[in-house]
Amino acid sequence: MTTIRFIREGIDIKCKPGENLREIVIKEKLQLYGLKGILGNCGGVGQCSTCFVSVEGGNKNSLSPLTEVEEDKLKNRPENWRLACQTIINSSAIILTKPQSPPSNLKDLKESAENKKLPR
Ligand code: FES
Numbered sequence: 001m002t003t004i005r006f007i008r009e010g011i012d013i014k015c016k017p018g019e020n021l022r023e024i025v026i027k028e029k030l031q032l033y034g035l036k037g038i039l040g041n042c043g044g045v046g047q048c049s050t051c052f053v054s055v056e057g058g059n060k061n062s063l064s065p066l067t068e069v070e071e072d073k074l075k076n077r078p079e080n081w082r083l084a085c086q087t088i089i090n091s092s093a094i095i096l097t098k099p100q101s102p103p104s105n106l107k108d109l110k111e112s113a114e115n116k117k118l119p120r
Helices: 021-027 035-039 068-073 106-115
Strands: 002-006 011-015 052-058 081-083 093-097
Touching: 002 021, 052 106, 068 081, 093 106
Parallel strands: 002 093
Antiparallel strands: 002 011, 052 081, 052 093
16 A cells, blocks of 8 residues: 655555556545536546646655657656546655645645655
């Protein structure tokens, strides 16, 4: 088992390596989408660009490499952004959902998430 720490929600979710990040978020009933994605998303096939997350911790191999879809859809976005539907978990990571609308206390949330040991 591995752990995904969701810093906006303040929770750790256990999952298995090989699981899809979007599916984990949906299974745990966390909010992945902003308004545009709530009103209409592609269902996880990499076409709508509404399932953004940012990777705030872990190691460089914690998640699968960028897919070709992400290379295209994320080319004008920060380097640590991913499309959750295209992302496979390899090992523990720290994730921010909806990085396009960061919480006002993001710095504090990040510090708190980084200060707790992340299980492997
Ligand atoms: S759900 Fe549409 S791009 Fe990820």
